[in-house]
Amino acid sequence: MELFIIFISAALVNNFVLAYFLGICPFVGVSNKLSSATSMGMATTFVMVITAIVSWLLYNLVLVPYNLAFLQIPSFILVIASLVQFVEMVIKKVSQPLYRALGIFLPLITTNCAILGLALFGSMREYNFLENVIFGLGAGAGFTLALVIMAGIREELDLADVPKPFQGAPITLIVAGILALAFMGFAGMI
Amino acid sequence: MKKQVTLSKEFFKGVWDNNPVLKQLLGLCPTLAVTVSAINGLAMGLAATFVLVMASLLISSIRKIIPAQVRIASFIVIIATFVTIVDLVMKAKFPDLSKALGPFIPLIVVNCVILGRQEAFASKNNPGRAFLDALGMGTGFTIALLVLGGIREIIGSRTFFGIQIMPDQFEPWLIMILPAGAFLTLGLILGAVNVYIDRKKRLEHESIIAHYKRVGREELIEELEVK
Numbered sequence: 001m002e003l004f005i006i007f008i009s010a011a012l013v014n015n016f017v018l019a020y021f022l023g024i025c026p027f028v029g030v031s032n033k034l035s036s037a038t039s040m041g042m043a044t045t046f047v048m049v050i051t052a053i054v055s056w057l058l059y060n061l062v063l064v065p066y067n068l069a070f071l072q073i074p075s076f077i078l079v080i081a082s083l084v085q086f087v088e089m090v091i092k093k094v095s096q097p098l099y100r101a102l103g104i105f106l107p108l109i110t111t112n113c114a115i116l117g118l119a120l121f122g123s124m125r126e127y128n129f130l131e132n133v134i135f136g137l138g139a140g141a142g143f144t145l146a147l148v149i150m151a152g153i154r155e156e157l158d159l160a161d162v163p164k165p166f167q168g169a170p171i172t173l174i175v176a177g178i179l180a181l182a183f184m185g186f187a188g189m190i
Numbered sequence: 191m192k193k194q195v196t197l198s199k200e201f202f203k204g205v206w207d208n209n210p211v212l213k214q215l216l217g218l219c220p221t222l223a224v225t226v227s228a229i230n231g232l233a234m235g236l237a238a239t240f241v242l243v244m245a246s247l248l249i250s251s252i253r254k255i256i257p258a259q260v261r262i263a264s265f266i267v268i269i270a271t272f273v274t275i276v277d278l279v280m281k282a283k284f285p286d287l288s289k290a291l292g293p294f295i296p297l298i299v300v301n302c303v304i305l306g307r308q309e310a311f312a313s314k315n316n317p318g319r320a321f322l323d324a325l326g327m328g329t330g331f332t333i334a335l336l337v338l339g340g341i342r343e344i345i346g347s348r349t350f351f352g353i354q355i356m357p358d359q360f361e362p363w364l365i366m367i368l369p370a371g372a373f374l375t376l377g378l379i380l381g382a383v384n385v386y387i388d389r390k391k392r393l394e395h396e397s398i399i400a401h402y403k404r405v406g407r408e409e410l411i412e413e414l415e416v417k
Contacts, residue, residue, distance in 0.1 A: 018369060019369050020223065020369075021218075021219050021220075021222040021223035021369065021372065022219055022223075022297075023219070024218040024219045024222060025216075025218065025219070025302060028215070028218070070274060070278065071274075072296070073270050073273055073274050073277065073296045073299055074267055074270035074271065074274065077266055077270050077299050077300070078263075078266070078267070078270075081263065081266065112300070113219045113297050113300040113301075116296070116297060116299065116300050117293055117297055120293040120296050120297070121293060124293065163381075164384075164388070165381050165382075165384035165385040165388060166377075166381040166384070169215055169377075169380055170377045170378070170380040170381040170384065171377065171381075172377075173373045173374070173376050173377030173380065174373065174374055174377035174378070176373040176377075177370045177371070177372070177373030177374035177377060178370070178374075180368075180369045180370040180373055181365070181368075181370040184368065184369075184370065
């Protein structure tokens, strides 16, 4: 039950994009086509779960026992960067179709603050291992959900008559605002 | 060697022409997340500016020793070092502010404004220029955050830097301090900036046409219209 609450909380109530503003760059950049939004969401979820596992192990088995918690930021970012590179190489070797689907999005994920945010939140909230993995999964699912909804809206938006100064980024942000408002409705769930 | 731009231009391009938030749309995550109040925006802006300036200075001083293949990794480590300094200092000196900004101080590491400036500028220029460029970009970033935070604080909680400035009759708009308010406000600000730029461009265009008419070169106007 506890795990289920963590999942729902990360995916809907405290959605990474719409409540914590993590990962806005891909949210604005990749959300203009439904297909690429889905791929980006899946790639991010994938990396998030792996990051949740690795960052938990790193923090609790290396940094804390040796009193190195102040090295958290540089060590997390280095691990994430090398991890993404590694995942990319493995996918390329193991599954060509998956690589073609996720390929170009993987390098972009390194600089996605949602990933580092996930690692930092995990160590801040002192989750245990399983909770942290579920948290990563929920955050990824929430990210994918927000991205896909946004892409769906933006595909419709192409047909709408938006005033010229508001085309592009401004209207995207305003739509995101309305979406964030809608997601607040989930706040009553937990 | 291409002609060097003047030093003051190096500074001011970051403040307006290439403002990281309003023009380049970089570093939006902290921009939206921490600007519930003007003081948070200012603190975030200053913290990011410090990291940006120090990292730019260091990277441009050692730019000739960093091998090109590992430059991004080196930049990240240098940035992360300064972010750690800021994070620890803020935790010790301003615990309340540090708590309010939460994980967004550590997240300065992945702020694309900072890495972007290292890659685009500091790694190719001397420390003096890199310093001015970083200071300008940092100022532009801080101003954008301060404006956004100020607007949200005034409308959302009636105060500015904690001092009440709106009358009691004014009902605070709760939405402005909620996440949705951040998106809406930034969207409207970006729209307003675009309106301003369009207007300025049109006026410039009209003044060029008027100039051509005055000197009697109508054929140049047609050329301009084609463009």
